[in-house]
Amino acid sequence: MQHCYIYMKKLLKNKKIRETSFRLEVLKVLSENENPISMDYLEQSLPKFDRITLYRTIKTFLDKGLIHEVLIAGESKKIALCSVECNEENHIHHLEHVHFFCENCKETFCLEIEKVPTIIIPNHSINSFEIQAKGICQNCK
Amino acid sequence: MQHCYIYMKKLLKNKKIRETSFRLEVLKVLSENENPISMDYLEQSLPKFDRITLYRTIKTFLDKGLIHEVLIAGESKKIALCSVECNEENHIHHLEHVHFFCENCKETFCLEIEKVPTIIIPNHSINSFEIQAKGICQNCK
DNA sequence: ATGTAAATGTAACAATGTTGCATTTAATAA
DNA sequence: TTATTAAATGCAACATTGTTACATTTACAT
Ligand SMILES: [Mn+2]
Ligand SMILES: [Mn+2]
Ligand SMILES: [Zn+2]
Ligand SMILES: [Zn+2]
Numbered sequence: 001m002q003h004c005y006i007y008m009k010k011l012l013k014n015k016k017i018r019e020t021s022f023r024l025e026v027l028k029v030l031s032e033n034e035n036p037i038s039m040d041y042l043e044q045s046l047p048k049f050d051r052i053t054l055y056r057t058i059k060t061f062l063d064k065g066l067i068h069e070v071l072i073a074g075e076s077k078k079i080a081l082c083s084v085e086c087n088e089e090n091h092i093h094h095l096e097h098v099h100f101f102c103e104n105c106k107e108t109f110c111l112e113i114e115k116v117p118t119i120i121i122p123n124h125s126i127n128s129f130e131i132q133a134k135g136i137c138q139n140c141k
Numbered sequence: 142m143q144h145c146y147i148y149m150k151k152l153l154k155n156k157k158i159r160e161t162s163f164r165l166e167v168l169k170v171l172s173e174n175e176n177p178i179s180m181d182y183l184e185q186s187l188p189k190f191d192r193i194t195l196y197r198t199i200k201t202f203l204d205k206g207l208i209h210e211v212l213i214a215g216e217s218k219k220i221a222l223c224s225v226e227c228n229e230e231n232h233i234h235h236l237e238h239v240h241f242f243c244e245n246c247k248e249t250f251c252l253e254i255e256k257v258p259t260i261i262i263p264n265h266s267i268n269s270f271e272i273q274a275k276g277i278c279q280n281c282k
Numbered sequence: 283a284t285g286t287a288a289a290t291g292t293a294a295c296a297a298t299g300t301t302g303c304a305t306t307t308a309a310t311a312a
Numbered sequence: 313t314t315a316t317t318a319a320a321t322g323c324a325a326c327a328t329t330g331t332t333a334c335a336t337t338t339a340c341a342t
Binding site: 074119122132 | 239257
């Protein structure tokens, strides 16, 4: 994950989000954390911030598909950067995005795994689905 | 789903939750709704209630495994009764519990489907996992 | 450089969740 | 049945989280 401003500015531009200094600060914190972070952690990581502007920033980032929510039962809501799309140098395919919560270190991870077999629910048409797994992470084993 | 008080009282007893009139009222609303409901809906469905007691009731129900949370990205938190365990008369096996959000009628469903193939994440040990699907439900097709 | 729509900061407010404590109640023992 | 006791409740006061309105500032296209 790159943290430089040029990269972050490009991220905003790609998603048609106006570049402001505050949005770059928020994006910097998100970029520095590989794993999903809570609003609480985000606020503590920002040097100075206006609470209302932060809410609006998060809403904008969510609406424009720059970040996504990570909801694990019993855990506080977290957010994480969406993974970058394929480009000329780097193609990611046949991978399924899952959320993993480690019951030992309490950390939440966004993981890309080999595509799991299609889920079928009789008489329902599925447009998308999410998987949240709990267990013991790589580092804690 | 049975709604009678004898059944609800048994539910509480089985989970070692003290029987009180307020808890029976909450349980009644949950029993009357097959699908997960929001706190907001629950509050509006209770004849009279104390907000603080309601929070504590929900916490107790969650802790004792009588209800479970249903978290869908972008939707408000919902709760639903846990399905009844197997007993002498009725055995349920090889079914996986999934949450389905209908993008048309905006309803959330708890569904039991044929067991999906095991999900494997390299170097992680999975104790449990949840699936949240979005699409069009049975009724809306 | 200028115009304009978007973003920000301030304030006031609304909704949601928590804690302490005195009173009431349910479950248990006598 | 009654007495005992730990749990649940209701109230108040508080803390956290999220929203709205509006005047000011800023980004960005012309
Ligand atoms: Mn993720
Ligand atoms: Mn469910
Ligand atoms: Zn871990
Ligand atoms: Zn539907």
